[in-house]
Amino acid sequence: MSETPGWSSPDQPSNQPPPQQQPQHGPQYGYTMPPPPPTIKPGVIPLRPLGLGEIIDGAITTMRRHPKILIGGAAVVAAITQIVSLVVQLPFLSALTDVAAIDPNTATPEQVLDQFAATVPSAIVGTGVEALLVLLGTVFLSGFITVVAGHAVLGRPVTFAQAWEEFKPRLLPLLGATLLYGLMIGVVIFAFVALAVVSQSVPVFILATIAGVVIAIGLWVVFSLVTPALVLERCGVGTAFGRSRKLVNGAWWRTFGILLVAALITGVINSIVVVPFQLMGMAATGFSTDPAATLNVIYLVLVTIGAIIASTITLPFSSAVTVLVYVDRRMRAEGMDIELQRAAGHGGS
Template identity: 70%
Template sequence: MSETPGWSSPDQPQNQQPGQQPQYGYNAPPPPAQPTIKPGVIPLRPLTLGEIIDGAITTMRRHPKLIIGAAAVVAAITEIVGLLVLLPFLSDISTTFAPNATPTRDELISTAVGGLVSSLVGIMLQVIGTAFLSGFITVIAGRAVLGNQVTFAQAWEEFKPRLLPLLGATVLTGLLIAAAPVVLGLLGVVSGSVEAFFLALFVGFLIAGWLGVLFSLVTPALVLERCGVGTAFGRSRKLVSGAWWRTFGILLVAALIGLVISWIIGLPFGALGLATTGFSDDPAATTSIGYLVIITLGAIIASTIVLPFSSAVNVLVYVDRRMRSEGMDIELQRAAGHGGL
């Protein structure tokens, strides 16, 4: 796939011969006034919330095989492997949560270890799967902005060199976000005061939320601008700064839409899963293989829809911030007039 210099940040050097008039840089003379054009899934001007949401949905509709197919594979692998890891510990969990059970110390330890192992494996799979899917969809959404079609081979070829840096950036983002509540929570525990603990934990989660929004555009910056991990964090901070609340609001609305979709999809699967247990009040009934298989199937279907939607919204928020703060709409309009980025 050809290079896409139009996504480079204003700070990146442009490949230009001495004395040559720049064609895609920010030093180029402004184009003559023209009506807003929409060659792809969004109009090439600063976006409204509705246009971002609609653009994300349209991106999925125009590339269903690529986006839904990749999401289904990733969701199936992460959910099924997570279930397979949990299966060996089902017996211990059922025994521990059985009515009137008096588990021994060894049984409690075994259950705790099983829960910890399955949780860690699940988190690791989610990190890898989310990093791959978000980066892959970023490439597709970046092309969809200009209405350009892309095959799986082309998208993979463009995304492949960014996979490992993106995985590292995803892990680093998670560690940065988790550090605040963990560190402040430990300080609260050391203080010996319950009130101080909950206050420290609350402040820690506020800081984590602030950092999560501040670095929410790391993935599209890293993939589309093809920069390093550190540079991607700096780009996200720069783009979000001054528009934190607006970015937070858009991402919150997208997250709420995702929760509603997950709830609607999960509701019948949850009811069907309970039916396999005879609607028993026994907590151990929810550890039956039949119940877990049905719940896992529902989670796969929900993730297949929600994860691509969230990733596409994230890319369009990035594009919107660049159009608002860096005049990227002019760059994109030039690119559209020259056959794409």
């Protein structure tokens, strides 16, 4: 960050003075081990390599120490994106209901095609607008939360205005990096899906599907640290991708395991919050088994409320975990704990 020392990569020049050597007192016989240095914890995590529990706890502590900025900001962004998405969907409800109400046993192929032709273009537009809103909201939150978490690691207070001022120059590069990342994953998935379809062979279809999923997961992990690298190190998009790959190198399985645990926690929280709203929406429809019943306004409004609440909790958590994984990797691979200790005012000793 621009005002916070300690985040520059090893390839960037540092304006910090070299650590002072501690004087040695008395003879050194080698028979007794010196006591371990005390754990330095100016913020939400100790400044040393972290365990899984410390990363999860650090993410939760970050949310607890900055509830107005993180949870409040996430609530506003989630509300805007979800409500606008709902408004975009409403004009297409009648057409989608007509499609869902088609009886495949009685409708002719021509009727089915005509109904889909009348519905698909508008549905694509609505889905595209919704996806764009979610993308913008997610990019903003992930980058903004990265700045706040960077301050939280050093135990430094930060206001919304300060965090926004630091993040604002990184917004467009982060959007570009996110689009590039999504394009990479999309190309991989499309290529293997196309191979599976063209092959017209069940074994090839299965193998291509598995290979596509494995490669997509691999890219997800390798480039999972692009956002904190780009925002905290203030580097370019290409450099951020290279930094993420370098930091994950040699620790792919550990990084994957931590991110998977965080994703499972996020999924559980999301289910706990969203499912009751879905049940209330189903109760409003009389628990109808008709697919068209879930396309009414009451059901969608209730599900939207649940999605807003869930996103308010899960988005800050998952973003904070990613930042702490980045910090942990830098402390393990580059000894950044010393640099952070000096930045936190502990002299690195």
